[in-house]
Amino acid sequence: MELAVETRGLTRDFGSFRAVDGIDLAVPARSFYGFLGPNGAGKSTTIKCLTGLLRPTSGTMRILGTDPMTDSVSVKRRIGVVPEDLALFERLTAPETLSFVAQVHGLDAATARSRANDLLTVMDLKSAGQALVTDFSHGMRKKLSLAAALIPAPRLLFLDEPFEGIDAVASRQIRELLLSFVSRGGTIFLTSHILEIVERLSTHIGVIASGRLVAQGSIAELRSGTGMGKSLEELFIGLVGAESQTTPPLDWI
Amino acid sequence: MLRTLRAFAWMHWHVLLNSLGRTGARDTLERFSIAMDQLGPIIAAVMLVPSVIVIGALAVYAGYHLAAGNAPAFTLNALRFVALGATTLSVVGPIALPASERTNAVRLLLLPISRKLLYIAQAAGTVSDPWITLMLPVLIGVPAGLVLGGAWMAATLVLCAGALMIAVLIGLSMLTTNAVHLLVRDRRRGEMLALLFIVVIPALGLLPGMLEARGRRHRDGPAVSSRPDANPPTWLRTASARLFEIVPSELYIKGTRAAVEGQLAASPGAALGGLTLTAILIHGFGLIAFSHLLDSPSVSGPRRTGGGTRVWRGTLPGLSASASAVALTQFRLAFRTPRGRSILLSPLLLFLIFIFMIRRSGGTEFSFLMGTNGLRLATFGSFVCLMSILPFAMNQFGIDKSGLTLVLLSPITESELLLGKAVGNAAIVVGPAIICIALAFGVFPGGPASLWLNLPLVLLATYLLTAPAAAALSTIFPRAVDLNSIRRGSNPHGAAALAGIATFVAAGLPPAALTAAAVYLFDRPTLAPLFTLTWCGIAFVMNRLLFILVARLFAKRRENLALSV
Numbered sequence: 001m002e003l004a005v006e007t008r009g010l011t012r013d014f015g016s017f018r019a020v021d022g023i024d025l026a027v028p029a030r031s032f033y034g035f036l037g038p039n040g041a042g043k044s045t046t047i048k049c050l051t052g053l054l055r056p057t058s059g060t061m062r063i064l065g066t067d068p069m070t071d072s073v074s075v076k077r078r079i080g081v082v083p084e085d086l087a088l089f090e091r092l093t094a095p096e097t098l099s100f101v102a103q104v105h106g107l108d109a110a111t112a113r114s115r116a117n118d119l120l121t122v123m124d125l126k127s128a129g130q131a132l133v134t135d136f137s138h139g140m141r142k143k144l145s146l147a148a149a150l151i152p153a154p155r156l157l158f159l160d161e162p163f164e165g166i167d168a169v170a171s172r173q174i175r176e177l178l179l180s181f182v183s184r185g186g187t188i189f190l191t192s193h194i195l196e197i198v199e200r201l202s203t204h205i206g207v208i209a210s211g212r213l214v215a216q217g218s219i220a221e222l223r224s225g226t227g228m229g230k231s232l233e234e235l236f237i238g239l240v241g242a243e244s245q246t247t248p249p250l251d252w253i
Numbered sequence: 254m255l256r257t258l259r260a261f262a263w264m265h266w267h268v269l270l271n272s273l274g275r276t277g278a279r280d281t282l283e284r285f286s287i288a289m290d291q292l293g294p295i296i297a298a299v300m301l302v303p304s305v306i307v308i309g310a311l312a313v314y315a316g317y318h319l320a321a322g323n324a325p326a327f328t329l330n331a332l333r334f335v336a337l338g339a340t341t342l343s344v345v346g347p348i349a350l351p352a353s354e355r356t357n358a359v360r361l362l363l364l365p366i367s368r369k370l371l372y373i374a375q376a377a378g379t380v381s382d383p384w385i386t387l388m389l390p391v392l393i394g395v396p397a398g399l400v401l402g403g404a405w406m407a408a409t410l411v412l413c414a415g416a417l418m419i420a421v422l423i424g425l426s427m428l429t430t431n432a433v434h435l436l437v438r439d440r441r442r443g444e445m446l447a448l449l450f451i452v453v454i455p456a457l458g459l460l461p462g463m464l465e466a467r468g469r470r471h472r473d474g475p476a477v478s479s480r481p482d483a484n485p486p487t488w489l490r491t492a493s494a495r496l497f498e499i500v501p502s503e504l505y506i507k508g509t510r511a512a513v514e515g516q517l518a519a520s521p522g523a524a525l526g527g528l529t530l531t532a533i534l535i536h537g538f539g540l541i542a543f544s545h546l547l548d549s550p551s552v553s554g555p556r557r558t559g560g561g562t563r564v565w566r567g568t569l570p571g572l573s574a575s576a577s578a579v580a581l582t583q584f585r586l587a588f589r590t591p592r593g594r595s596i597l598l599s600p601l602l603l604f605l606i607f608i609f610m611i612r613r614s615g616g617t618e619f620s621f622l623m624g625t626n627g628l629r630l631a632t633f634g635s636f637v638c639l640m641s642i643l644p645f646a647m648n649q650f651g652i653d654k655s656g657l658t659l660v661l662l663s664p665i666t667e668s669e670l671l672l673g674k675a676v677g678n679a680a681i682v683v684g685p686a687i688i689c690i691a692l693a694f695g696v697f698p699g700g701p702a703s704l705w706l707n708l709p710l711v712l713l714a715t716y717l718l719t720a721p722a723a724a725a726l727s728t729i730f731p732r733a734v735d736l737n738s739i740r741r742g743s744n745p746h747g748a749a750a751l752a753g754i755a756t757f758v759a760a761g762l763p764p765a766a767l768t769a770a771a772v773y774l775f776d777r778p779t780l781a782p783l784f785t786l787t788w789c790g791i792a793f794v795m796n797r798l799l800f801i802l803v804a805r806l807f808a809k810r811r812e813n814l815a816l817s818v
Contacts (some may be wrong), residue, residue: 040567048815051662052661052662053658053661053662053812053815054812054815054816055812066535072662073665073666074663076662076663077663077664081662083658083662085655086655087655087656087658087662088655088656088659089582089586089653089655089656089658089659090654090655090656091585091589091590091736092585092656093564095563095564096564096585098564099564099578100578100581100582100659101568101659101663103568103574103575103577103578104574104575104578104579104660104661104663104664104665105664106574106575106664109566112566113304113563113564118562132589148659160511239391
């Protein structure tokens with residue numbers, strides 16, 4: 001099986017705190033991989049390691065067959081990222097942001113203009129015109145960040161909570177866009193807390209808890225392997241060991 | 254009410270402790286960088302203690318001798334100066350220093366507290382402002398001295414005046430803070446205000462000098478008879494003097510004097526009444542501004558729409574597409590932030606004022622900048638332009654904020670990024686520098702053409718050596734900044750700024766020395782461009798070598814940059 005992302009013993013420490021603890025990811029090419037975990041489980045740290053923002057403390061990685069630690073520029077040419085902080089220049093406009101990304105990815109001016117035009121239309125950002133990103137709402141920023149990740153036509157997309165703060169209409173548009181991306185041979189590595197969306201989109205799931213990968217595979221494989229309920233929510237709660245946690249009654253409410 | 258005030262005091266204290274203790278540093282170098290950055294405020298805080306003791310002792314001394322009727326004039330003048338300073342800083346301080354914690358109106362709105370109580374709680378927090386802290390020993394010390402001198406009645410009156418003075422200062426601080434926040438809620442209006450503060454107000458400081466030079470010229474020159482009085486008109490002087498009399502600090506000093514002199518019925522009452530009225534008015538307006546802020550706490554103002562999606566892009570000669578994109582983004586940043594615009598405008602405005610003053614005074618003002626031509630002036634102006642890039646160059650990664658993450662996620666090599674930044678910074682200052690040289694040449698022509706040609710080469714040689722140092726300092730001392738901020742909030746790391754100035758000076762010395770050698774040693778100014786051009790070649794090679802080292806440093810520090818900016 002061709003793997004878009006492969007890690008072996010990926011570990012990242014922050015001082016004495018181990019955020020990611022020896023995980024072995026295997027993300028098949030042309031798959032929609034949902035990377036799930038409770039808050040603070042290590043999802044964003046893992047994405048930061050995979051995209052070159054953080055150096056792993058130990059372990060190996062291969063992204064689209066290349067080691068990002070030895071040839072990060074080559075890897076970055078083929079991936080798109082919507083990171084946690086959205087990574088946008090506050091004082092550029094949406095067209096300028098896309099122009100910047102296109103230029104650093106080596107796209108010629110005509111292609112960049114055409115793709116930017118398409119993406120601004122799809123993301124409903126054309127009306128923003130010459131407004132600076134600093135004046136954008138959270139949803140607009142998210143859509144622009146996704147557009148910036150898509151403009152170089154990457155083969156692999158890392159999306160950290162892409163649906164958070166997005167309205168229902170935009171969410172549907174983005175879902176369709178991402179499914180179309182996968183159907184054309186792209187791979188998506190996505191983290192989200194909205195399990196319904198992940199369940200609807202993902203072909204494969206990885207679950208991380210306290211920095212450790214507790215399960216990985218297709219949803220069907222996980223269901224048959226664990227025998228833990230039918231919905232992804234039940235599966236997820238079972239995998240992260242939260243089924244025994246009961247909510248205190250808080251009688252004073 | 255006391256419970257609320259206690260909760261606010263507790264919150265402010267813990268915010269302060271957490272900002273000092275929990276830095277989130279990831280390694281020794283970052284810890285060092287953060288410690289250096291915090292050193293300034295800590296030194297200021299430590300300096301405050303002896304200042305409070307000295308001012309307090311002076312106040313007690315003044316009070317004691319006032320009671321005895323033999324207070325030395327300097328003591329009251331010193332106290333008057335402190336009171337006037339505190340009054341001025343109560344207005345200027347909230348504009349110049351960040352006070353976001355004090356006015357997070359959205360958070361405050363969620364609390365189950367009435368607006369009046371919220372206002373009081375916020376106002377109580379301003380007592381910790383250094384200018385009010387410095388005023389407290391005066392307000393307590395003078396009555397204490399009066400009590401020691403046996404003037405109990407006067408001490409009581411002066412204590413009342415002091416309490417009213419503090420109320421006025423707190424009111425001024427609150428009114429200014431809330432008014433500023435109301436203004437800057439609209440980003441564009443806020444940027445205009447910031448630019449006004451950065452560029453225009455310092456320039457206004459030079460106006461008296463300009464007027465004086467003009468007046469002197471009229472007095473000394475033939476035009477004296479036609480315009481005998483260049484001073485401000487009498488009505489203006491009278492109005493200014495009357496206005497000054499009702500400044501709160503003057504009312505306080507006047508009240509103190511009168512109380513001691515025993516004019517209980519007249520002056521102290523008037524001064525106390527004046528202070529009371531001022532306090533009521535200021536707090537009234539402050540409360541209105543505060544309520545208005547709470548009514549609509551979020552950012553207001555129209556969002557710019559339309560305008561098309563076409564973007565100019567181009568690849569600069571000698572640069573890769575990636576480096577060009579970085580340079581262009583840096584250049585755009587300068588045009589779109591108050592701090593960036595100040596880099597472009599301040600040196601030019603300053604230069605124009607200098608030209609105006611020199612021309613008005615016939616060359617007697619700023620004679621050190623004037624020889625027989627404008628060469629020295631051009632050198633001064635263009636170097637000021639070059640140095641004005643400090644806030645950008647010495648924090649070239651920090652100013653990008655989350656844009657830096659975008660850059661780090663992009664397929665850009667360290668060398669391309671550093672080159673793009675260096676070229677972008679140069680592009681920001683090259684325009685103002687050339688305008689300064691052209692203006693100086695246009696207004697005060699003359700001098701050897703070779704030296705005029707030499708000047709841009711000197712600037713180039715200086716920048717070639719400064720650029721890698723700036724990149725290295727920005728890498729070691731990153732600081733997350735807000736380029737909208739008027740003062741410290743947009744400044745680079747203190748250590749980077751200091752080292753940056755030293756680097757500029759050091760990098761400018763060799764070409765300056767070579768020029769001096771050509772002019773004074775060999776007595777052949779035509780040699781100067783040749784010497785400097787040769788040095789430019791050497792500086793270029795050094796620049797390339799240094800950038801290789803800085804690229805390695807950047808590669809090692811990129812994770813810290815990504816996490817700390």
